[in-house]
Amino acid sequence: MNRFLPYPLLSLALVATWLLLNPPLTVATAFLSVVVGWLVPFVMRALRPEAVRVRAPGTILGLAGRVLGDVVRSNIDVAKVILGLRRGTRHTGFVSIPLDLRSPYGLAVLAIILTATPGTLWIQYDSNTGRLLLHVLDFVEGDEWVRRVKDRYERPLMEIFP
Amino acid sequence: MTGADLPAWAAWLVVALALAGAGFSLTGAVGLIRLRTFYERVHAPTLGATLGMALIVTASVLYFSVAEGHLVLRDLLIGLFLTVTTPVTLILLGRAATYRDRAEGNADAPPDP
Amino acid sequence: MSPTLVLTYGLGLAQAMLVLAMVLAAWRVLRGPRAQDRVLGLDTVYLNGMLAIVVHGLRTGSGLYFEAALIIGLLGFAATLALAKFLMQGEVIQ
Known part of the structure; x- marks a missing residue:
């Protein structure tokens, strides 16, 4: 969507996946999940997929x-x-x-x-x-x-x- | 075996869910044998990939959640993964069969859409 | 029956059913009649093998089999995709 967070839905999905794969929930895994969820979508920007717009x-x-x-x-x-x-x-x-x-x-x-x-x-x-x-x-x-x-x-x- | 620390109700429920899931998967495999044409047979493995998988994944989530004392949702990833990949393989396989049947001019080849 | 026995026998039966499903699917791989039937059978073998691994993880109470199941699922997906592509064009990489 914007420069700082290109694909918010993808970021959210990555954070959820990372947390599910690395139980139990600690400060360290939560921090790492946020880093992954924030940085990996920038790789996706090179592929330039059409942004998903979801309503209703x-x-x-x-x-x-x-x-x-x-x-x-x-x-x-x-x-x-x-x-x-x-x-x-x-x-x-x-x-x-x-x-x-x-x-x-x-x-x-x-x-x-x-x-x-x-x-x-x-x-x-x-x-x-x-x-x-x-x-x-x-x-x-x-x-x-x-x-x-x-x-x-x-x-x-x-x-x-x- | 660490199953000993599971209460009886959870053990019975896990077994019931796993057996139901395995039953649906087995039914799908039986369909692979019993149905007559390829386009009928493609429907059969979907049984194991949807409800069979869902029941076994639920059994797994229940087992590990009760055994470890907190909610373990890790196995839902298998469900998510299968739900996203199965349609891709089946659609591509269906396309391949359609292509081959049309190229050979078979009588049961799919019509044009 | 104690919970342990219920789990051992019940999950063992579920595993046996999944292995039987794998055998039936393997029969379809061997029998054909056409190449797409064999690929479909192979996909079913992978699927049921993955579910059998998950149930085995339940039987042993170990979380380690989860990763194995994910890898089997991934390999099955890639294998079926490549084979279906091969059936369509006769080449996997182009």
Whole structure:
């Protein structure tokens, strides 16, 4: 952001990681963590990544809770599919989703969410057309999956990464 | 073994969490065997990398926190690390398979997005 | 049962399950049929091996295995990435 602290979020993450790796918390480790968290981001400045701008902290918490719930639910669903506990026929297929999200960080988070949820896999994203190809283990006819991705994940992500 | 200084409730809870996590990981590996096509099989290891990993990491955090008498969150780093790296490997692997299938003109190759 | 016995047997069973998962994934590495299936199997072997190391750390009550688990995870990540890149272009470094 400014000359003294180029990437505040990165500094915060480095301090937290350093403290977690070096228990117990003493004055010395706290001091060293602050030094590392302050100096290492200056190395990042050479790479010139686009600064992350995050809005709507309430939406972040809501999205995190929703993703946690979805991950647990889809884990159980996929486990049922694998163990053959599910009744009826199951189809797999590819779904093409037109995305309005353009922020690279937003797309990265969406990729992590969709891949971390068992049952959906990010195959290809075309940055020219903004279309995403998704493979789903439990295919539903119609635009059920398109609406699920757009309503549940894309809209909050567009609020967080404007 | 230093497990002796753990109270019974903590021992049972740690074992239950670790067994549940190992169960999900094992289910993922079974899926790797049972599912029929590659694109179905890619979904299977995600089970171990998400819920299986999370349960085992929780067991580890609980064990060391109770054993050492203060909160030890170190193992959460494994969770963070796996959460960030697994999508990268799976997406790249999916891309490689897509590329190969399309180049060979296979019938089950993914369509254009 | 004493807490020690619960931990020894319970975590031993969890470890056995993770090792079985590694064996199943290794079978997929050997069986194929295509190269991407083998790479996926190798990634699963790494993942379950890492989790087995974490559980082993719990069984022995030692914090040292945490570093080993992190290194295995890192190596698995790098190996799978390089192999996937190789499948795509036939060259790792270009």
